[in-house]
Amino acid sequence: MKTLNTLFAALLLITNSAPAQAPSTVRVKPGFATIIVCPAPPELVTVGNPEQFSTQSSANYILVKPLVNQGSTNMFIKSGPDSYNLLLQVSAQPDLEIRLQPAAQPPANLAAEGKNGRSHQADNEAVTPPKSAPTKAVGLKALSPKTKNVLNSYLKTPRPYTYSVVNSDVTFAVDHMAMIEEKLFVICTLVNNSRIPYDIGFVRFRLVENARSMLLFKKRVKEEELEPLQEAYTPRVESNKSTRMMFVFDKHGFSDRSDIEIKCSEESGRRDLAIKVPGSFVE
Structure with a gap:
């Protein structure tokens, strides 16, 4: 039932949002965690095959790690007013870091990418500035x-x-x-x-x-x-x-x-x- 509710929420958000861009490929590798940096803390992260691709969210960051040696799956991210459709592809040469860019970010700011990172642009127009991470505490x-x-x-x-x-x-x-x-x-x-x-x-x-x-x-x-x-x-x-x-x-x-x-x-x-x-x- 929980899985159905999550799927329904994802479909509802996709329906109510402006159309997201065509899937962009993110290369991932078994035993290695690729970081996806969102413009704002993600509200929703879903993958088509969660049994083969592990995700972990913290503040503006999403860690993606494949649990299989080959294959691909779709990934949907809702971050602030923006939404992203990504394609996770198992590869021997993974992306170290992917920076998702808000749709209305000025061109001058697009150069602020990491050395080993790539960026993906959303299709929505509103921009939400990144927020600081919440306090992390050990139980x-x-x-x-x-x-x-x-x-x-x-x-x-x-x-x-x-x-x-x-x-x-x-x-x-x-x-x-x-x-x-x-x-x-x-x-x-x-x-x-x-x-x-x-x-x-x-x-x-x-x-x-x-x-x-x-x-x-x-x-x-x-x-x-x-x-x-x-x-x-x-x-x-x-x-x-x-x-x-x-x-x-x-x-x-x-x-x-x-x-x-x-x-x-x-x-x-x-x-x-x-x-x-x-x-x-x-x-």
């Missing part, structure tokens, strides 16, 4: 007393920023990565020393397995997107302020040959912060 009641005590110790313990990156006076650092009761907890800090606020759009994690050759060169042999079970942080960091960030993952097998690549993307896409942390850093 702390679900954590055991032991986990809370250990986390409290980590959060109070100052630690040099061994692994950090700076972009335009914004510093992103990994403070702790610890296994607690079969879960991986990643604690980070974001310090904004710039003159403008930093709005966190999305934080992506990727596990990379390396193999060493006889000449001690490292070669990537496996990559896997990691999706947090829970996350907690304040998405807007004002000027000359900082925030702590916490992410919870299922247990993963880390070793000296593992690296975790973390990318913190600003909502505007201007100041991205990317960092690599070795698996040996896990406590």
